[in-house]
Amino acid sequence: MKRIVSIDVFRGLTMFLMIWVNDFWTLQDIPKWLKHAASGEDYLGFSDLIFPWFLFVLGMSIPFAFENRINRGEAPFNTWKHILVRSIALLVMGLFHMNMEMYNHDTSLISKPVFVIICTAAFFMIWNVYPKAESDKRITFKALPILGVMILAAMFLIYKGKGYDGAEI
Template sequence: MFLMIFVNDVEDVPGVPQWIKHVGENADGLGLADTIFPAFLFIVGLSIPFAFQSRIVRGDTRLLKRIFTRSFALIFIGFFHSNMETYNEAIAKLPKPVWESLVTFGFFFLFLDYSRFKKYKRYLFQGFGAALIIAMSALYKTSEPGHTWLHFSWWGILGLIGWAYLYCALIYYYSKGALWVQAAFWLFFMFLNIDIHFGWFDFLSKTYNYLWMAGNGAMQSFTMAGIFVAVLYMRLSKEKELRMLWVGMLLMAVILFNLGFIVRLYSGGISKARDTPSWVLICTGISLVAYLFFVLLVDVWKKYKLFKPIEPAGTNTFTCYLVPFLFYPAYEMSNLGYPEVLSEGMGGLIKCIVFSFVMVWIAGLLAKINVRLKI
């Protein structure tokens, strides 16, 4: 989450090393920014078995309901975020920063953690949030050709996460965490992505954005990889055979890297923008290696305290993601600017790093006063 905020902020800063940013849409390459979203989806998958196990231990019998409500919330917000990109303030009644701020406040009121609130306050605040979202929907105007109102263009980052979570969590739930099932579906999504890029399923292409896949299998592949690794970790940890994890993960990473560079020659190169198979395979391999590094750092060397400065990014992740959507509109409305030294080059890079820390710390401070989003 920390790096997601960072790469989003640094994208428009001139003069910083190009390897930090996304590569071009038609380029064959991989920047740091191109690896962050896959890693986030991988972590979503990692979290599912542990979260389910925790809820089962607490006697929670509403897992299925939680899967659907959480997925809907992510897809719902993602839909509005995608529409933010084409909001046309020239024909709308509200300036774009105002509209974005009010929509984000609506999300806060709708999805605030109300566990410590009395019921009437919860219903009052959620009702206000719903009314705010409805009002902003009514006022929305777009610059998208062929549309005048809220419309589908793509699912947005949160929407893609929501779809991946929905399908992968359901697979884990109905398979009761069987390791071979997680492996089978990981391979299924991975090879489906390869097949689609080779053109074998072109007759279904018009349905992908609207029906079951919400894309071409890439997002689900990352998430299923995370679920598989978490289940494997839990099993090996229980059997006190974690050393086997190192062998298995490194071997899989080597296979994925090699397969990724082979497929690269035949399927449009490495491209996040086009969800190419080589991008999926290589980024999954990177996530596996990164995961092993953190297992070593936290489980073996016990260095968890190293992450304390950005802990809210993990413990208050949803809030952390939405906080910049309040900052950016406020910054635009203020007409303030950064000194030139902080607007480009090394100064701009340092500014983006500091900004990422500040967003995470704000999420942490909000949590301390019980302002924490929960879906």
């Protein structure tokens, strides 16, 4: 299937802008119109446009992805299974990474940067696409996702957060 360049360019631009605007919190004195609108404000900042663009380009890409899988002869059940696994992966990653904002390094066993690195490494262990391999490596490739799940479970159990009001989560 021939790729549609305009969708690829828009997807790339959107991903770049998502990374860019989500790093604004580290910057000072940036124009207000670039930032997300605060809760209760009646205005739309540039950053507020990026996620809808992402959803739009995602919606544009889905029919082509389905058609590509059908053309490869993949069963519809496998396509839906793939979508479900990816959706769960994104939800789990989002759950961990969005709660990093509330991470309380004062009461936690490990520092926030170490917690983030360990969680991210576990994500790769779980959702990496491992190559087909001989039996000795196959065991390792089967064990890594299991180890990743165990690591994420441990990170979930040791997580200590602090709410905006200072209460422990």
